[in-house]
Amino acid sequence: MNEVRSLREVESRSPAVTRAVAVLEEVARSRDPLGVSALARRLGLAKSTIANLCTALETTGMVRRVGDGWLLGYKIYELGEQFRAGTDLVAEFERLAARLPVASAETLLLAVLDGTEVVYLGRHGGRQPVRLACDTGLRMPAVVTALGKAMLAQLPWRECESRLKSIRELPMRTESSHTTIAAVRADIEEARCRGYGIDNGENIEGISCFSVAIPGRMEPPTAVSVTLLSSRATPEHTAALVADLNVLAGELSRLVDLEHRERSR
Structure with a gap:
């Protein structure tokens, strides 16, 4: 940790x-x-x-x-809500997540990378009978989350390596968690080649997550993810979910680019 x-x-x-x-x-x-x-x-x-x-x-x-x-x-909560209300990215994430053809039925998350941790900014609860709890504002080790792997994979190699070297002890949250930095590096490289990060029960047993980093000028790095029971993560369903995540990430990237253009005028 x-x-x-x-x-x-x-x-x-x-x-x-x-x-x-x-x-x-x-x-x-x-x-x-x-x-x-x-x-x-x-x-x-x-x-x-x-x-x-x-x-x-x-x-x-x-x-x-x-x-x-x-x-x-309670002042912390108040400030957090004011931040959410004043952040177009979070509001747009919530609006777009509800319209996705497949992923809208699942738990979707918006998060940023802070050092070697992810911080959850937004959440879409979905429509599944079993809804997975994940509070906004929560921090989680990046190396056991699909979100973290997707964002680390998006970084330049030197920056990614610098962040990994700062980890003094790997978090062992389940039996599936990586036990060596070498295994983490390999997982991140696979995410870079694949185009999305995967958490297959490394954070919570029986839970799978898939994540796509938002492309473009994101500071801090930002990503979206879908979380569901591993038993429901069939290849066909996973492919449809990842496709929706790519659409969501692309739309959010366009919003960020538009905001940058507006500020530069």
């Missing part, structure tokens, strides 16, 4: 802001409230510093106190 860089390794012109963001990220990774001692240990900061940061973040609604610890505050 990717390790967070120690705050002592990070140069910042505003250390207080950097530390506050680190606290928010650490709290976000935990489903249970994190107390001062746990945060201080994980971030390598003094307990008094953590206490002051959490008090300030609590005042602004960014975290909330639960017992002796903190969880993310």
Whole structure:
């Protein structure tokens, strides 16, 4: 699993802001409230510093106190919703996903690549009896997701290799997860040649995902994916789903190109 860089390794012109963001990220990774001692240990900061940061973040609604610890505050959700409302790409993804002839019945995701993690921005729930849960804002190791592989495969070789070298420990989420970086590289190269990424139960047993990166000038790298029960991923159905993903990615790429042209005027 990717390790967070120690705050002592990070140069910042505003250390207080950097530390506050680190606290928010650490709290976000935990489903249970994190107390001062746990945060201080994980971030390598003094307990008094953590206490002051959490008090300030609590005042602004960014975290909330639960017992002796903190969880993310509702202000985070509010900001996230404002981001979604102001992002044409997410709204267009949701509109187009609902119109796809085959893939609209499945769970579809829009995500970006952040370092060696994917961050989910948008979700289309589909119409299957069993709907697969995946919350927007969630982070996941790129190397166990079809989305991550598709985006890594789209990067120039040197940049892809640089990101892979930063992984200190591979995430072993299922028995199908890759156990070596060499296997990850081979998988990404296959995705590059194939034109789409595949997660065949590497993240969740019994679940398959297919992903196509959005072509063009995407910063950060962005991709769309479809998720379904592996038992339903027949060759014929998979081919139809990937075709829909290519259509979706192409339409979103045109939107991005249009926005670039508008901004350059």
